[in-house]
Amino acid sequence: MTESSSRNLLQEFHRIFYPESIAVVGASQDKRKAGYYWLKAVVDAGYTGNVYPVNPKGGEVLGLKIYPSLRAIPGTVDYAIVCIPREAAPSLLDDCPAKKVKAVAFFTAGFKEIGDDVGYKLEEEMVSKAQQGGFRIIGPNCLGVYCPEWKIPCGPGGTIGESGTVGFISQSGGISAQLVELGIARGIKYSKGISFGNGIDLDSIDSLKYMAADPKTSVIGAYLEGVRNGSLLLNTIAEVTKVKPVIAWKAGRTEAGAAAAKSHTGSLTSSAAVWSAALKQGGAIEVHSLEELADTLLIFQQLQQWRGKGIAIVCGLADGGGGIAVSASDTCTELGLHMPPLSPPTRQRLTSLLGQAGSILHNPVDVSQAAGSLTTLRQTIELILADSAIDLVLVQEDMGMLLDYFPWEQVEAINDILIDLRTKQDKPLVSVLPPGPSDAARLQIERRLSQASIPVFTSMERAARAIVNLSRYSHFKAALRS
Amino acid sequence: MTESSSRNLLQEFHRIFYPESIAVVGASQDKRKAGYYWLKAVVDAGYTGNVYPVNPKGGEVLGLKIYPSLRAIPGTVDYAIVCIPREAAPSLLDDCPAKKVKAVAFFTAGFKEIGDDVGYKLEEEMVSKAQQGGFRIIGPNCLGVYCPEWKIPCGPGGTIGESGTVGFISQSGGISAQLVELGIARGIKYSKGISFGNGIDLDSIDSLKYMAADPKTSVIGAYLEGVRNGSLLLNTIAEVTKVKPVIAWKAGRTEAGAAAAKSHTGSLTSSAAVWSAALKQGGAIEVHSLEELADTLLIFQQLQQWRGKGIAIVCGLADGGGGIAVSASDTCTELGLHMPPLSPPTRQRLTSLLGQAGSILHNPVDVSQAAGSLTTLRQTIELILADSAIDLVLVQEDMGMLLDYFPWEQVEAINDILIDLRTKQDKPLVSVLPPGPSDAARLQIERRLSQASIPVFTSMERAARAIVNLSRYSHFKAALRS
Numbered sequence: 009m010t011e012s013s014s015r016n017l018l019q020e021f022h023r024i025f026y027p028e029s030i031a032v033v034g035a036s037q038d039k040r041k042a043g044y045y046w047l048k049a050v051v052d053a054g055y056t057g058n059v060y061p062v063n064p065k066g067g068e069v070l071g072l073k074i075y076p077s078l079r080a081i082p083g084t085v086d087y088a089i090v091c092i093p094r095e096a097a098p099s100l101l102d103d104c105p106a107k108k109v110k111a112v113a114f115f116t117a118g119f120k121e122i123g124d125d126v127g128y129k130l131e132e133e134m135v136s137k138a139q140q141g142g143f144r145i146i147g148p149n150c151l152g153v154y155c156p157e158w159k160i161p162c163g164p165g166g167t168i169g170e171s172g173t174v175g176f177i178s179q180s181g182g183i184s185a186q187l188v189e190l191g192i193a194r195g196i197k198y199s200k201g202i203s204f205g206n207g208i209d210l211d212s213i214d215s216l217k218y219m220a221a222d223p224k225t226s227v228i229g230a231y232l233e234g235v236r237n238g239s240l241l242l243n244t245i246a247e248v249t250k251v252k253p254v255i256a257w258k259a260g261r262t263e264a265g266a267a268a269a270k271s272h273t274g275s276l277t278s279s280a281a282v283w284s285a286a287l288k289q290g291g292a293i294e295v296h297s298l299e300e301l302a303d304t305l306l307i308f309q310q311l312q313q314w315r316g317k318g319i320a321i322v323c324g325l326a327d328g329g330g331g332i333a334v335s336a337s338d339t340c341t342e343l344g345l346h347m348p349p350l351s352p353p354t355r356q357r358l359t360s361l362l363g364q365a366g367s368i369l370h371n372p373v374d375v376s377q378a379a380g381s382l383t384t385l386r387q388t389i390e391l392i393l394a395d396s397a398i399d400l401v402l403v404q405e406d407m408g409m410l411l412d413y414f415p416w417e418q419v420e421a422i423n424d425i426l427i428d429l430r431t432k433q434d435k436p437l438v439s440v441l442p443p444g445p446s447d448a449a450r451l452q453i454e455r456r457l458s459q460a461s462i463p464v465f466t467s468m469e470r471a472a473r474a475i476v477n478l479s480r481y482s483h484f485k486a487a488l489r490s
Numbered sequence: 491m492t493e494s495s496s497r498n499l500l501q502e503f504h505r506i507f508y509p510e511s512i513a514v515v516g517a518s519q520d521k522r523k524a525g526y527y528w529l530k531a532v533v534d535a536g537y538t539g540n541v542y543p544v545n546p547k548g549g550e551v552l553g554l555k556i557y558p559s560l561r562a563i564p565g566t567v568d569y570a571i572v573c574i575p576r577e578a579a580p581s582l583l584d585d586c587p588a589k590k591v592k593a594v595a596f597f598t599a600g601f602k603e604i605g606d607d608v609g610y611k612l613e614e615e616m617v618s619k620a621q622q623g624g625f626r627i628i629g630p631n632c633l634g635v636y637c638p639e640w641k642i643p644c645g646p647g648g649t650i651g652e653s654g655t656v657g658f659i660s661q662s663g664g665i666s667a668q669l670v671e672l673g674i675a676r677g678i679k680y681s682k683g684i685s686f687g688n689g690i691d692l693d694s695i696d697s698l699k700y701m702a703a704d705p706k707t708s709v710i711g712a713y714l715e716g717v718r719n720g721s722l723l724l725n726t727i728a729e730v731t732k733v734k735p736v737i738a739w740k741a742g743r744t745e746a747g748a749a750a751a752k753s754h755t756g757s758l759t760s761s762a763a764v765w766s767a768a769l770k771q772g773g774a775i776e777v778h779s780l781e782e783l784a785d786t787l788l789i790f791q792q793l794q795q796w797r798g799k800g801i802a803i804v805c806g807l808a809d810g811g812g813g814i815a816v817s818a819s820d821t822c823t824e825l826g827l828h829m830p831p832l833s834p835p836t837r838q839r840l841t842s843l844l845g846q847a848g849s850i851l852h853n854p855v856d857v858s859q860a861a862g863s864l865t866t867l868r869q870t871i872e873l874i875l876a877d878s879a880i881d882l883v884l885v886q887e888d889m890g891m892l893l894d895y896f897p898w899e900q901v902e903a904i905n906d907i908l909i910d911l912r913t914k915q916d917k918p919l920v921s922v923l924p925p926g927p928s929d930a931a932r933l934q935i936e937r938r939l940s941q942a943s944i945p946v947f948t949s950m951e952r953a954a955r956a957i958v959n960l961s962r963y964s965h966f967k968a969a970l971r972s
Contacts, residue, residue: 122847122849164809165894166894183810186814187772189927261824264820264822271850272856299951326647329664330664331660332633334662334747365600412648413646467781473544
């Protein structure tokens, strides 16, 4: 993309992500209806622009006057969220140019995805009205835009988290909402998101280009089912990955998944192998589940890049790290990470620190024998970080065992060491903190580590996959530069 | 195994798992020492037999008199937990026959796993003393037995959960403790467990045979690193799988993992491929992580067996189940589950219940359009369960979204429907309940479902793997019978 096309895109989309006014068409007083939920979601999120409920029945809802039509609204409307029967869609669109609408997001579903002729014809009619009217359609069958910075929630459930640097584009509203929910739980902070459903007008290609141009977005997650123009999308991805990492989850890979995708967003999917090959060639990182997508977005947000080679594993912070040391080594090396032996001087120093009995000191390092001594633990991790063969340290902590052995203050002190070491040198630390019976304590530690740019994962496997994904793009990007 | 050899084994092991007295050798007044932790763990667990702290220093600890030696204890000792320097091990063993000790579990580490000659020689000497004395050694470098029924905790951390039907054997103490912790968190209830570390005497083979004979154990989890006699172990596994499922996690599969296993339990591991093939041939279910081991134990505990073919996926209980429907179908079919289309009459009825717009009704079924109506949701799941092509229903619930849309009472009512349907018919229900920002609510629902024999998993992938594992053994067992 050229600089001027980026600028144009940013301009075109500006009032869609940062609207000065929002109309909720189909807003309802009936608390069981989507139109009620949507209106409440926008109001509760703290959106500060003008909010206009629209419903031919009129009246008032949540203290706001209901306008009988879009036309009846005084002034202009930047963004419209629509939940009305599909038959009413075309005439609504006729009202948009007069109100200078920039985009209409149709939450309304029941178009081509249900497979009847009416749905197809309605979609065609809608697209042509949008093109003539000079505005964009998002959806139908979608949640539209999410912009926490501008207090626009993700969907009628009102889900909204903190503002950050991760962008996402998604063909599914449910996946969008879950990404935001996971973000709130795990500290993934989004700049913007867009759920475009059937994507009859504004689709994955426009969305990706916008995210690439957006200065507030530094990594892009994409949930895709199928597209009208696969090769154009793949070319776009290849263009975007030159600038920012694209983490792509292509669903509908199997026969059962593809059939579901057709009913979901009316998408025809194509061969999984073709997609995987093309994504890889284009420099995108392909992931295969919501968990892997969230894990990968998290590590990109926290570490930006990692071009190292050697990782070290540290475990047994309370006791009994031996089995974890063995199995974690299997997991990490099977997934493609390199675990070099520590240098002889490092090992010698570790032996004098920890002793040989009950210790594993080669890499992985089982620090069980430091149990109780914060100084020994700190020195151990410092020694490993200082070893020139090691570029990243993975630390596994088991909250249940830590709390069986130590008082809470000591568990905090152990994590203070990790946080302090993270800030005092450049090699990344990554934490594996499996769930267990002490989830409230686990969550507190996860939040603290996360704030200190130590990404936290629930299993060694998930951490290793995320590191591999980060490393792959970092090397791809470095190769582009050279 | 013959019936009489089973009976003998049960007899031999009875006072090891159900000791009338326990000595903690190396018990200490020093709160930083393992000997203190161990004693406290046994006392706090509520063990009701006699507990004898042993330490040449004498004195008192936790209100118990410390005996200067094993010999000084009045009466007999069934089980001894030992945390003393390795050099003191042989002379301790000399005292065992007089006290009629059945087994000595050495928490003490630092034998052959550290690779020095002294360790090797000590182990040989210890084994010969045990053979001559007619008692068993567990370990060294282990946690010994776990028997929640008899209030024996898993390790010096004192970890103990409810008593149940799942047995485990483990070469790693840390993995044992984590299995117990995960059990407490997820409702996996153990009959017994045994952590045997270096396994110089009592090892994986004896442990497996005992678990096979134990009438209270119905499924056996095994964490293995390496063994002295691989072919004998594999034969034993093949014998045991005829009676009970064995879920085996073989670690030390990679070069890095094998090196760590040598430092951990002094084990020489052999080729991963050979193991996988042999385990499969023997009818064992091989798993590759702690998560998969726990997931598989859970599903065996909850469902015992499943010989069905077709599964159905239900999602979108609040809204936006489309993306989950697509991706869950990919996951389940890629992992080998069969998702047949629902029969035309079922689909017709679902269409009239849910309507076509916004629905996916083929299988997967996105029930978003039932949102709000408990009756519709119930009827939908009933229809699917009644379809003769379907033998199991997987339901994904997203707690964050449910709570965004519904009050807590309704979320409970939705799950009451699942629980009620589970009790009223024979086809299993399996729940996928991903973690998110509403973990406390999630945990409450997990507990309720779990108590109603609906196994709960954190992701579709993990649920699918567990179902595949259950199905594989169930078919293996059925083939044996025919």
